[in-house]
Amino acid sequence: MELTLKHISYSYNPDAKEPKYAVKDVSFTIREGEFCALIGHTGSGKSTLVQFLNGLMRPTEGLVLFNGENIFEKKYPLKTLRQKVGLVFQYPEHQLFEETVLKDICYGPKNMGLGKEEQIDSARRAMALVGLPESYEEKSPFELSGGEKRRVAIAGVLAMNPECLILDEPTAGLDPAGRDDILGTVRELSDKENIAVVLVSHSMDDVAVYAERLLVMNSGELVYDDTPRNVFRHYKELEKMGLSAPQVTYIAHELKKRGLDIDENVMTIAEAKAEILRIFKK
DSSP: OEEEEEEEEEESSTTSSSOOEEEEEEEEEEETTOEEEEEEOTTSSHHHHHHHTTTSSOOSEEEEEETTEETTSTTOOHHHHHHHEEEEOSSGGGGOOSSSHHHHHHHHHHHTTOOHHHHHHHHHHHHHHTTOOGGGTTSOGGGSOHHHHHHHHHHHHHTTOOSEEEEESTTTTOOHHHHHHHHHHHHHHHHHHOOEEEEEOSOHHHHHHHOSEEEEEETTEEEEEEOHHHHHTTHHHHHHTTOOOOHHHHHHHHHHHTTOOOOTTOOSHHHHHHHHHHHHHO
């Protein structure tokens, strides 16, 4: 699986003498099994960008290619693409509407034309992937906790057997435990099922723990595409964009200034703990 944006731009007034761009000349490729995070300040263009990935929006310039095919060519099956590239919006529980969890998760497979038994099999497999027990099948999705509702929404996309999963702020409004629960599940899915993941997030701490690749948007342009560690080395530049590094990185820099022999590029609590233990063992 390869999902490519090639010199993508989107302008609200493309015919104007000086067009105003929400996204300008962005190129990158998402490959099978990758776990990517997309970050940027509000208004940076990231939310517009993710809607190109499964054809919800059409760019004013550039190409979107899925496995080498232009998704905006005439007769290209966009319905099939949206099954392969699943998009879970922010607060996905607002998309739940059926009377039971099982019926809600079956909605996608039903639209794919699967028979009743296949729908249920796909839904149950998706429930297992996100850690929802069978006892939840007949529950109303509206009676579940915030984290459980997110799991149902993600399962509804997974039931269509996607190759790429796009999550737009999937942990918004959840407490830290719920956030870790959801992102841990998504990371495990990516590893076990080889699903590509694009995670849109405002949390640098989450990005540092879960993502292996980091895309940074600023004023409609892609300014960084690298590992989180390499990107966070530019934390001062990120601050100018209204972003930051993980809190642990700032603490490490401060300890370094105070004379502690610590790796100032640590990103996570686990890395910081290992560094401190190393220092005290000297």
